[in-house]
Amino acid sequence: MHKEKWIYYGHLKQHLVQLAHQVRTGKIIIILNKVVLFEDFITAEEPEKVFNFFVDDELCVVSVTKTADKKFAYKFDAPEFSTSTIGQRRKLMDRLQKFSAVFAISLFLLVGVLPVAYYFYNKHKQEHTIDLGGLSSSAIVSRISKNKNSYTIDGQKISANAWAFYSFKLKNNWFHGKAPLELIAGKTFSKETHLPIAVQDEFEVLYASASPSVSQLQFNKPVPKQVKKYILLIREECLKNENAPAISDSTQRMIYCDCKSVHFKEEYELEGLARLYHQNTLPSGNATYNQDTYQTFMATSESQAILKTCEEAVTN
Numbered sequence: 368m369h370k371e372k373w374i375y376y377g378h379l380k381q382h383l384v385q386l387a388h389q390v391r392t393g394k395i396i397i398i399l400n401k402v403v404l405f406e407d408f409i410t411a412e413e414p415e416k417v418f419n420f421f422v423d424d425e426l427c428v429v430s431v432t433k434t435a436d437k438k439f440a441y442k443f444d445a446p447e448f449s450t451s452t453i454g455q456r457r458k459l460m461d462r463l464q465k466f467s468a469v470f471a472i473s474l475f476l477l478v479g480v481l482p483v484a485y486y487f488y489n490k491h492k493q494e495h496t497i498d499l500g501g502l503s504s505s506a507i508v509s510r511i512s513k514n515k516n517s518y519t520i521d522g523q524k525i526s527a528n529a530w531a532f533y534s535f536k537l538k539n540n541w542f543h544g545k546a547p548l549e550l551i552a553g554k555t556f557s558k559e560t561h562l563p564i565a566v567q568d569e570f571e572v573l574y575a576s577a578s579p580s581v582s583q584l585q586f587n588k589p590v591p592k593q594v595k596k597y598i599l600l601i602r603e604e605c606l607k608n609e610n611a612p613a614i615s616d617s618t619q620r621m622i623y624c625d626c627k628s629v630h631f632k633e634e635y636e637l638e639g640l641a642r643l644y645h646q647n648t649l650p651s652g653n654a655t656y657n658q659d660t661y662q663t664f665m666a667t668s669e670s671q672a673i674l675k676t677c678e679e680a681v682t683n
Contacts, residue, residue: 373443377423506535506572557586626677
């Protein structure tokens with residue numbers, strides 16, 4: 368599955384635009400800030416597929432175009448290239464930040480102090496907050512609290528029935544933070560990925576460059592060894608699944624389970640791992656990912672193709 372992503376800076380915050388294209392089937396998914404906007408297909412007869420949507424009252428366009436070599440080109444037309452007043456102002460800001468100081472001074476003389484002031488304000492905001500992004504490192508979950516509590520994070524009071532406390536090191540200094548979790552039947556899960564969270568788990572952390580104490584643990588970005596840990600947990604669920612293929616050899620069953628995890632992670636990212644992890648979960652334990660939704664998901668043609676590949680890898 369081919370994937371693209373673009374960052375668009377809106378009036379008040381940045382927006383993440385993502386595209387997922389399953390070339391084999393022609394399926395295209397457009398996602399804005401982790402919310403699916405479009406699910407459509409580009410047929411063999413269509414030279415191009417165009418998706419229009421509005422972000423902060425500005426028209427955005429994502430296009431998928433077939434090229435001469437039978438491949439695809441992906442383009443995001445952002446408002447900074449539009450003809451609206453706001454779009455032209457953003458274009459001016461972009462030029463101010465990218466070109467030389469001489470050009471910036473000339474621009475200052477032409478349009479006044481506002482663009483320059485905005486540039487330095489935006490630069491200061493980027494260095495001291497993570498609203499517009501930041502720097503990243505890896506952080507380790509050092510402690511889990513299963514007590515309901517409320518904490519103020521970035522000026523916002525957040526309540527949760529469980530919390531993950533994490534630490535990360537920059538040069539010789541340690542920094543710490545906390546992130547809300549969901550407590551279900553004594554186990555803690557990420558509200559974002561629905562995957563389990565435990566002490567010593569490791570994920571990427573986003574922090575402000577000038578104020579690393581301002582940070583956010585990104586459960587949707589596990590480090591490679593964390594992905595391997597999830598695969599081992601999924602293997603346990605797979606081995607006790609009575610609906611699994613009748614493979615008598617225990618080693619072959621483990622290979623089959625791990626093969627599923629690798630392929631579903633490649634095809635569906637963390638959603639694929641979450642579905643596999645919750646294959647034995649009752650609907651009362653998780654309304655989104657459970658044994659019922661797992662069976663429905665496995666019945667799709669894409670899933671069946673993966674299962675066939677893994678079965679052949681074990682039996683041949």
